[in-house]
Amino acid sequence: MRIGGEISPDKSKPPQMPATTNESVFVSEKPKYTLDDIILPNRVREDILDIANYVRNSKRVFEDWGLAYTHRYSKKMGINLYGPSGTGKTMAAHAIANYLKRDILIVNYADIESKYVGETPKNIRKAFEAAKETNSIIFFDEADSILSRRVTNMSNATDVSVNQTRSVMLMIMNDYQDFIIFATNFIENFDPAFMRRIAVHIQFELPDYECRVKLWKRYISNKMPNDIDIAELSKKYEGISGSDISNAVLMAAFKAARHEDEDVKQSYVEEAIHNILNSKHANESLKRFSRERNFSGKYVQQ
CATH class of the missing domain: 1.10.8.60 (Helicase, Ruva Protein; domain 3)
Structure with a gap:
């Protein structure tokens, strides 16, 4: 449409990717905390230890006890740490990585979100690739921003992009054979499809x-x-x-x-x-x- 001799932008169309962009960079780091650094109720600490020992006991469970045949796709482990802000979820993610003697790769929504349609799913893939290449535990902080419910009444390109991002995340979670740690203050915002694919949910509560x-x-x-x-x-x-x-x-x-x-x-x-x-x-x-x-x-x- 022309207005005053100029072409007005079509706001119904999503922004187009420029010819050149900077590559997203996801960098792993050494965990900052150990289990001894966190003060938690005994129940939560035991739940974390159960998860942290998953890898250490994998050979015994899957090979010696034969669960590699009955639970063929269970070598992956999705963990969701949920509860009020300030209760130690992020510290616990670091502590789990430390316990496993691995680096941690922290992903926030701001790291992967892009205004260019189709780029956010690509950034998610890059994050998982970086974790795999560095043998790091991937940790999604404020995960409800990524795992929230899909849009049911799509009306624009942004809605389509949101659903595309959720679909890509689901596919990766299905195939990724390693630890994935999530943390959220708002578990009620999670899409049920993600809830089903996360094996363990550990509730963090305000301290007694x-x-x-x-x-x-x-x-x-x-x-x-x-x-x-x-x-x-x-x-x-x-x-x-x-x-x-x-x-x-x-x-x-x-x-x-x-x-x-x-x-x-x-x-x-x-x-x-x-x-x-x-x-x-x-x-x-x-x-x-x-x-x-x-x-x-x-x-x-x-």
């Missing part, structure tokens, strides 16, 4: 009283002067994560340093906790508002 005590002790340095009552904090604040505790200690320490106090006061820690909890409540309110405003009939990623 015993874990909160251990976490406060972990993050309060022995060299930091303070008047903090760990037992009181652990009892008083139930709905906080390990990440929240870490941040509260850090913010309280900086406040004490700014005021040139001789020690880190418990009141500073509690003030930091209240700020963290208030921000969480505000975030949840925004999410509820967003869901209530969605009347399109399509699945919308939150």
